[in-house]
Amino acid sequence: MPRNPLKKEYWADVVDGFKPATSPAFENEKESTTFVTELTSKTDSAFPLSSKDSPGINQTTNDITSSDRFRRNEDTEQEDINNTNLSKDLSVRHLLTLAVGGAIGTGLYVNTGAALSTGGPASLVIDWVIISTCLFTVINSLGELSAAFPVVGGFNVYSMRFIEPSFAFAVNLNYLAQWLVLLPLELVAASITIKYWNDKINSDAWVAIFYATIALANMLDVKSFGETEFVLSMIKILSIIGFTILGIVLSCGGGPHGGYIGGKYWHDPGAFVGHSSGTQFKGLCSVFVTAAFSYSGIEMTAVSAAESKNPRETIPKAAKRTFWLITASYVTILTLIGCLVPSNDPRLLNGSSSVDAASSPLVIAIENGGIKGLPSLMNAIILIAVVSVANSAVYACSRCMVAMAHIGNLPKFLNRVDKRGRPMNAILLTLFFGLLSFVAASDKQAEVFTWLSALSGLSTIFCWMAINLSHIRFRQAMKVQERSLDELPFISQTGVKGSWYGFIVLFLVLIASFWTSLFPLGGSGASAESFFEGYLSFPILIVCYVGHKLYTRNWTLMVKLEDMDLDTGRKQVDLTLRREEMRIERETLAKRSFVTRFLHFWC
Structure with missing residues (x-):
């Protein structure tokens, strides 16, 4: 008696009958794959089957495609990458300026004043250079992962896939908190x-104006937002170039007061602060x-991966160029600041809070x-x-929310995107947290933001360590x-050894921070208040990790x-075409000048 074709087992057996091993009707594997795929899709439309109910279909497909394990169906792949419907209008220029917009702000213009007063001019240069070498490994690791996996949220997803979900949840939540706090902090x-x-004029009046402006900018489509950030970032870059020229002129004695300055302040009051080597x-x-906080935001190139036009090319280029631009800016400016402002200048600590421009060493240098x-x-x-940083904070925070909602770490409603490619729910929630900025008129605003910042004070370091560890694993x-590196669109210049170095x-920076937070500079012993102000984010990270577990x-x-899943969200690479x-690229570069080859490698 023939079996009933309405039964799902019947169709599973039918499809099993077309396996290449037992079906000589097909001359090659490609024809067999095509036929089975078409038959399966027709069968599923008439008799919907789950993979659990019909293992035969999945097994057949797996058997057929086992010889081509590195290739994935392009339509499925694009669905994995684009399933949030985020707009894809960001170019290298936009990614570069988004990262600059997020990284160059109070960290450079204001916070370096307190750092100069605490450590001295030599500490500024040494610490920023050391952190920049770590950042170079992070940028390369991020470039390799983002070019291969341009998924929504970038590194928010990598630590979950390549390390462990609870670790990813804790790090991502801490990173998200940083941007949530940064928005009201920058508005203040x-x-x-x-x-x-x-x-x-009441400070809250200005906060309201800036808040409305930023809210409006983030309501634009992503391309218009990118253009807005491009203009703001160009102003920053031009100001850095201008201050560099001015600083050199002043240091050489070309100012109204005249007199060569040079390295005068490196000798008196000294390159380091303190009378003993231990204090220094x-x-x-x-x-x-x-230093780490001032560089935070440079990883924005990966957050924007799902909204870039061609992630394979744009992300590595944007990442490397962002690194060199920001690092060169910081090291140059900090060197000049150390030459133009003495570390014992009382104005460096005269600000009403950590974000008061009155204590900016750049302003003090010009006044001097x-x-x-x-x-x-x-x-x-x-x-x-x-x-500009506040503007970038809304963008970064909302995209992090989308990523975390996408992987199930936040409510799903934050994953919704409108027809113009904007994650409106995430943007509105970020702006809601921005209302904290209206404490600007309060005499307690400095204390409020000190503790809010403490919640995620080490988040940048956690994030960078997670990126390097993700790349290592x-x-x-x-x-x-047994996968080949030829599959990767971009290979990290620093490799695994570089990632280990950065990690x-x-x-070690975390250990140093633990020491200086528990036993603060100038203190007589251990201080609980100082410890929690500087290290509160670490126990919060542990609580989030254990809670998720x-x-x-x-x-x-x-x-x-x-x-480990090395395929989902992966950009399809034809290995023959890739090689x-x-x-061709090597042959073309070999004919170019040394300068061209040098710039191509590093930038």
Whole structure:
């Protein structure tokens, strides 16, 4: 008696009958794959079957495609990448300026003043250079992962896939908190900067104006937002170039007051702060976290991965160019600041809070030079800079929310995107947290933001360590699963060794921060208040990690290398075409000048 064709087992057996091993009707594997795919789709439309109910279909497809394990169906792949419907209008220029917009703000213009007072000019240069070397490894790791996996949220997803879900949840939540706090913090900084010209108007009035402007900018489509950030970032870059030229002139004695300055302040009051080597070393260690915070935002290139036009090319280029632009800007400016402002200048600590532009070493340097009008111009530039960072904070925070909602770490409603490619729910929630900025008129605003900042004070270091560790484990999984590096659109210039270097140095920075937070510089002993102000984010990270473990009941410490998913969201790479492209590229570059080859490699 024939079996009933309405039964799902019937169709599973029918499809099993077309396996290549038992079906000589097909001359090659490609024809068999095509036929089975078409038959399966027709069968599913008439008799919907789940993979659980019909293992035969899935097994057949797996058997057929086993010889081509590195290739995935392009339509499925694009669905994985684009399933949030985010707009894809960002170019290298936009990614570069988004990262600049997020990184160059109060960290450079204001916080470097307190760092100079704490550690001295030598500490500024040493700490920022050390952090920049770590950042170079992070950028390369991020470039490799983002080019291969341009998924929504970038590194928010990588740590979950390549390390462990609970670890990813804790790090991502801490990183999200940083941007949530940064938005109101920068708005308050903007309102305080206005007091340079007028201190009679209530600060909350200025906060309302800046808040409305930023909200409007983030309601634009992503391309218009990128253009807005491009203009703001160009103003920052031009100001840095201008200050560099001015700083060199002043240092050489070309200012109104005349007199060669050079390295005068490196000798008196000295390159380091403190009378003993122990105090000087502690001052050096105290500045590390400030240096890391000032670079935060450079990882924005990966957050924007799902909204870039061609992630394979744009992300590595944007990442490397952003690194060199920001690093060159910081190291140059900090060197000049150390030459133009003595570390014992009382104005460095005269600000009403950590975001008060009155304590900006750039403004103080210009005032010391005796140039009238320029301090006002520099304050205007600082105002633009902090507004730009606040603008980038809304973008970064909303995209992080989308990523975390996408992987199930936040409510799903935050994953919704409108027809113009904007994650409106995430943007509105971010703006809601921005209402904290209206404490600007309160005399307790400095205390409020000190503790709010403490919640995520080390988040940048956690994030960078997670990126490097994700890259290390990704490469280990590639080796275990016998995958070739030829599959990767971009290969990290620093490799796995570079990622290990960055991870270890950042871990040492955490240890140094623990020491200087528990035993603060100038203190008589251990201080609980100082410790929690500087290190509160670490116990919060542990609580989030343990809480996620208890909630999910997943006690796995690390994702097994052999089980690691190296395909979902992966950009499809034709290995033959890839090798041919690399050969042509090498031959073309070999004919170019040394300068061209040098710039191509590094930038």
